[in-house]
Amino acid sequence: MTLMESFNNKLRGVVKIPELRSRIIFTLLMFLVARVGTFIPAPGIDIDRLSAMTAQNDLLGFINMFSGGAFQRISIFALGIVPYINASIVFSLLAVIIPKIDEIQKEGESGRNKINQWTRYVTIFIAIMQGIGVCVWLTSAGLVIEPGFRFMLVTITILTAGTVFLMWVGEQISVNGIGNGVSLLIFLNIISRGPSSIVQTIQLMKGSKFIIPVLIAVAIAAILSVSVIILFQLGQRKIPVHYVGKGFGVRGGVAQNSYIPLKLNTSGVMPVIFASVMMMIPSLLIRSLPTTFPYRDYLVLFFDQKHPVYMILYALIIIFFSFFYTAIMFDPERVADNLKQGGGTIPGIRPGEETVEYLEGVVTRITWGGAIFLAAIAILPMAIFTALGLPVFFGGTGIIIVVGVALDTVQQIDAHLVMKEYKGFL
CATH class of the missing domain: 1.10.3370.10 (SecY subunit domain)
Structure with a gap:
């Protein structure tokens, strides 16, 4: 087919x-x-x-x-x-x-x-x-x-x-x-x-002899960015879980293995949305200050999208909200407690506090990777457009939001299809 x-x-x-x-x-x-x-x-x-x-x-x-x-x-x-x-x-x-x-x-x-x-x-x-x-x-x-x-x-x-x-x-x-x-x-x-x-x-770019190569390069970069974002958004870190006892799809009390699926980007697109909105506020406030205000021109320059200070602050806020939103979405103590009550254990890890610490460590490492990835995708197009002398009409922020929201929506449609015995989109 x-x-x-x-x-x-x-x-x-x-x-x-x-x-x-x-x-x-x-x-x-x-x-x-x-x-x-x-x-x-x-x-x-x-x-x-x-x-x-x-x-x-x-x-x-x-x-x-x-x-x-x-x-x-x-x-x-x-x-x-x-x-x-x-x-x-x-x-x-x-x-x-x-x-x-x-x-x-x-x-x-x-x-x-x-x-x-x-x-x-x-x-x-x-x-x-x-x-x-x-x-x-x-x-x-x-x-x-x-x-x-x-x-x-x-x-x-x-x-x-x-x-x-x-x-x-x-x-x-x-x-x-x-x-x-x-x-x-x-x-x-x-x-x-x-x-x-x-x-x-x-x-x-009309009149520039580099218009065709630049547009081709931007198109290729956009396609690659979308592909990488899709792979990253769908990626999972599977933590193996060992169940013993009846009531968990086992026969006669025989142990069965399962896993906890942890998304590489647990927070989704929310950190990018939050960071974008947060960075708008100081930019608008600074530009509304009187022209006679001390250091106004420097502040306006620093909070311009093309300035390195803006890009660094933007990346740091994305990283912060990645950890913040992941902490809201995933509670290691609750997961560890559910595993303990259900008779599940992570191989080599004792139930209880040791399981909590292990899950916290895994989630922290994953979140660092996801946060840095989101920040890089969000600011790299801005840096490239600035280097080419182009205004930032569209870039990583828009791509991340569009792809992330589209994937979430498709997965919800997929869930409805699976419930009705149809094979999903993904």
Whole structure:
């Protein structure tokens, strides 16, 4: 059977499962709603000048990528889903600092619902603050047709309402669609900017005798990056487990071997998303400072995407969130306790504390590899584009997010297919 025939069989399998088919259709409809909103601009803004500024500024272009082009039009979805991500980061950090929040998270469904509700409230607050910042920046840049209190009130209300609506869309996709709604919205925004980013890069290089070799080199690098990311995202470190006793698929108490699958990149794409959002905040704050502020020009230079200081800080934050998110996702003590209660042991490792230490050591080594890999993929394209004298219209950050979210979504589809006795995509 050829690859295309195999793919067609999977598609027929998707069509034959009513629940999966309805989930995919629902997700696509929500995608349509999210894209339509990016083309509805807020009133009272010089859109043409703003679009020109966005095309010439790497930071604004990066923000525009996360909003799917909504920022350059200051549409109703100009803030995107970023305030919700910021709120999620806040509660993730608070859960480590404040034990009470961590206890609430462990209460099960009711605890998670309570945290989600608080996250929504914080999202609204952050959206209002960011809306105020956007209005102040638009006014100071001379992009507002009739500046004043009325403009501020209307624009802040529109931008906040747009973020709240996108937050609802993301939650609806997670519940009634397929995949993680927030991640899929970011995925949608990034891929929607892909064609225009490629066109901008080609236009910038018009007249250069190296345009064809450079474009070929970039295409090859992108293909290799995608291939390596897929291999790394699907890679596992299998820890062997030895079970003894009945009730574990054994006969007559005979021992059976199994394994604990540890993903090489347990945290997925979340560290890159978190780090990208975190690096936007100081860049925007610094650029909003008065020109007379001491050392402003140096700070603006250091937090430019092309500067080595920015790249180093970006890589360090990715590494930090890789460990942070892995610690949330994987609890060695809980795994060791479950093994002990189930009669499972890791060969050569005693149950209890020794198992916990062994698992912590393995996860730490894996996380170092995954964190460094994510950081390298995220910053290398920026360094290459800078060396070639090209603006960073697209790069490792977008590739990691797109590939990672696509793989997670395909695996969820695969799980539905397996449940209905269809062979999965992967």
